[in-house]
Amino acid sequence: MRRSERIVRLTKTLLEQPHRLLSLTEMAEKLESAKSSLSEDLAIIRDVLLKEGSGSLETQAGAAGGVKYVPGMPKQQSADFLMEMSRLLTDPDRILPGGYLYISDVLGRPDVLDRAGKIFADLFSASAVQYVLTVETKGIPLAISTARYLHVPTVVVRRDHRVTEGSAVSINYVSGSKRIQTMSLSRRSLPEQSRVLIVDDFMKAGGTAKAMIDMMKEFRADVVGVGVFMATSEPAEKMLKDYVSLLTLAEVDEVSKEIRVVPSNITK
Amino acid sequence: MRRSERIVRLTKTLLEQPHRLLSLTEMAEKLESAKSSLSEDLAIIRDVLLKEGSGSLETQAGAAGGVKYVPGMPKQQSADFLMEMSRLLTDPDRILPGGYLYISDVLGRPDVLDRAGKIFADLFSASAVQYVLTVETKGIPLAISTARYLHVPTVVVRRDHRVTEGSAVSINYVSGSKRIQTMSLSRRSLPEQSRVLIVDDFMKAGGTAKAMIDMMKEFRADVVGVGVFMATSEPAEKMLKDYVSLLTLAEVDEVSKEIRVVPSNITK
Structure with a gap:
């Protein structure tokens, strides 16, 4: 040859x-x-x-x-990518009722998923991750993309405890909307004592991520990190300390139509 | 250089x-x-x-x-892959109460997603697909993987009509479990008259896929194909005629613990 x-x-x-x-x-x-x-x-x-x-x-x-x-992801490319995302996401048309920001379309784009997933895979490449964990629905695409680059399976926590895949662990938690919610994960979907990376699309107070961490205790898992695409700057005090967010949502003003998104300074 | x-x-x-x-x-x-x-x-x-x-x-x-x-996916590799999946999925431990088959773990594996996604991308490479459409939750990983190889965005139909992303189209349908269910998709997530490929994990009577096709009429979209990872052999008469399934689930017997999975003969 x-x-x-x-x-x-x-x-x-x-x-x-x-x-x-x-x-x-x-x-x-x-x-x-x-x-x-x-x-x-x-x-x-x-x-x-x-x-x-x-x-x-x-x-x-x-x-x-x-x-x-x-x-790996070249530093300059990461920086350019996050800058591009910040610009894209500050379009006033993205403001949803209640001061939410519309980002699902962006997290459905293959080039965005590819780059964001590669950044997470790069950040956690030395953590011997065995599973990527996320909760349905909007975090799944990014979890899949990250897991592809780490070559590990993705496990999806369900919000519906009626899901029947054998015995399951269910926990209640308080989400950003202050409602009490349930998430559950079947026993068979994750072996005990696994090394787990949590990936999600969005974090406000961190209630959902915290719930996933708590759930991982039930599986005696080792949470090696938490990565989210976007976190809000407020509340500054999150329910967990250790997480990486690619973007910070600093402001969404429904009246003035002002949005501020700050790219993170990603370093290993 | x-x-x-x-x-x-x-x-x-x-x-x-x-x-x-x-x-x-x-x-x-x-x-x-x-x-x-x-x-x-x-x-x-x-x-x-x-x-x-x-x-x-x-x-x-x-x-x-x-x-x-x-x-593209070499023919022999496709055949080997589907044979490997058939063997893997006939493990009696996969039988769930109600005669369902546990496949979520398989559809969380990066190598499986990669190969299945590549097969769909290959099959529909000449169809000028503009969006891959799926419905939450279990179809998302495969949709993402297919969309990656086609380089198009993924759009996820929600089962929860309370989701607020602006005006949405909601439709009711009858799923495999005979319950009346709702699915909805926000107007902004899919431009009108797009060329759409529907991807899902599992098909029984085809109620869910049919509902997605009906929903696409509301978006004046052109459904260029439907691809599912696994379809049941019964009912033989599905609610839609045109679909590709990679595997056929011919039998799940809760008593005798017998499972039969038949790999499809994939041809363009």
Whole structure:
């Protein structure tokens, strides 16, 4: 096989399977190439990723060894993306009755999900995440996108406790709208003692995220982080301290039609 | 820039943006290369995709011209994937009370979503899909994954008509459980006369899918197809004729613990 063709195949194989350890021996066989030439190709790919700041290749030595593509997001690209989002989301037409902000369309766009998911995957790439957890409905797309880049399953907490998937854990909590709500998760959907990353679209006081953290105690899980697309600046005192939000909603004024969205300074 | 490095970058750029027309001029500038060498590189990438059966590169000539990666799924890989799913889903432990089958965990796995989404994107790649439509909750992950490969937004119909995102269209329908249910979609989430692909996880009589099709009439949309992960063999007469299901659930017997899942013969 020609080197150029081999490089296309290698790049494709790696990019399509982020965070998955791929066996060098298997790849060498599939590409009908010597491991030594493979190593040279991988060095070129690693080089490009490093130069771009768009991730890295991690190599594991030994018989069971292999190589893993760890996706990353170049800092400038993250900053540009969040700036673009801030501008987009300050359109006065987005103000909903009650001072809410319409963001579902944005969180349905593949390019937005891809970039936001990659940022979260990058931020938590060293946390050995085993599951991404979210609660229905609006957080699901971003959770799926994040989980894709981390190569872990997504688990969706339901708001409807009538859902029958065997025995379930249900908890009551108070959400941003001050109503008492229920969320539930079937036992079988998450093994005990898993390492879990919580992802959601929006956070106000943090009641929903806090409820997910509480629920995780019932599963003896380790919550390694909480990531939300957007958090409000008020109340400043949230029900949880440790979370990352990509954007801060500083103001929505229904009367003056003023919206202020501040991009976060994302650092690992 | 060395050719091998250029090929890595090109492959990466294309794979990360399926179904997006990328300008050759911009790429040539970014890679500091002549368009002619770029064309040679693209020919190599196209060749690999063709050989693997994993998609194609479509070129558009002219000043506004460019190149687009159209992802595809090799036939054998589709067949293997569906066979693997059939085996996995016939585990007697998956039988839920009422003769339902537990599949949420599978539809939360990134590798499953990736392959199923790619199959749908492949099947409908020539349908000029503008939006993927689904209804909460379990269909969302697959819809997101399909939409990623088609590079179009996902729109989620809500089951809760209290959702306030401006004026909405609500319709009542009878679901598989024979209950009368409501689904609603805000006007602003989907422009009129869009070309829509409906994606869902499961279909029994087709009541939910039929309701989405009816709702699309209210948006004067063109439903170009319906794709579900799994459909039951009974009732054989569904409420809609035109749909693609990846798997057929032929039997779930709560007493004998027998499950039969038949992979579909996917052809364009």
